[in-house]
Amino acid sequence: MIPDDVFVHKTVEGDIEAFNELVNRHHTKIYGLAYRMLGNSEDAEDATQETFLEAYKSIKTFRFQSQFGTWLYRVGLNTCNQYIRKAKSRNRMLEAYTEETSAHGMTEERDIPDRMVIKTEQSEIVQAAIDCLPPKQREVVTLYYMQHLKYKEIAEILNCSLGTVASRLNKAIQNLKAKLEKHYF
Numbered sequence: 001m002i003p004d005d006v007f008v009h010k011t012v013e014g015d016i017e018a019f020n021e022l023v024n025r026h027h028t029k030i031y032g033l034a035y036r037m038l039g040n041s042e043d044a045e046d047a048t049q050e051t052f053l054e055a056y057k058s059i060k061t062f063r064f065q066s067q068f069g070t071w072l073y074r075v076g077l078n079t080c081n082q083y084i085r086k087a088k089s090r091n092r093m094l095e096a097y098t099e100e101t102s103a104h105g106m107t108e109e110r111d112i113p114d115r116m117v118i119k120t121e122q123s124e125i126v127q128a129a130i131d132c133l134p135p136k137q138r139e140v141v142t143l144y145y146m147q148h149l150k151y152k153e154i155a156e157i158l159n160c161s162l163g164t165v166a167s168r169l170n171k172a173i174q175n176l177k178a179k180l181e182k183h184y185f
Contacts, residue, residue, distance in 0.1 A: 077158075
């Protein structure tokens with residue numbers, strides 16, 4: 001497989017097809033990040049497109065000090081954070097998340113209706129708790145638990161130390177436990 005760096009160089013030289021290859025390679029990951037950060041497919045799709053547009057406009061600033069995917073995650077996080085700041089209502093995001101969960105069949109068909117309701121309610125409660133976290137904690141939780149990135153990758157994306165990643169994740173977990181204890185205990 002040809003490394004991303006080759007396509008980055010070609011993109012900088014004006015080869016649009018090279019950038020299309022980068023989009024094809026990273027679209028699913030960026031969409032997944034946006035969906036987890038924003039909570040609904042419509043905003044996630046818009047943020048994904050905006051992420052790639054911003055990446056294309058600023059690809060000349062890529063310094064090859066990290067992997068292209070790491071740099072792109074950082075662009076995606078910044079884009080999602082802009083969306084979050086502009087969001088008028090967190091309820092709208094939760095409703096869309098619930099609709100999307102049901103629409104994509106995330107519950108098994110053999111589940112009885114009561115279990116489906118409980119799973120949906122639990123998902124809503126957890127997503128609401130994540131949404132209430134401070135932005136830096138929400139980013140770390142999303143990258144670690146939902147995007148399954150390692151501490152080192154997260155540190156590169158967020159441009160911080162491994163200790164900072166661990167600290168933010170630990171604090172986020174404490175905050176989530178406190179918020180979720182109200183619902184379950």
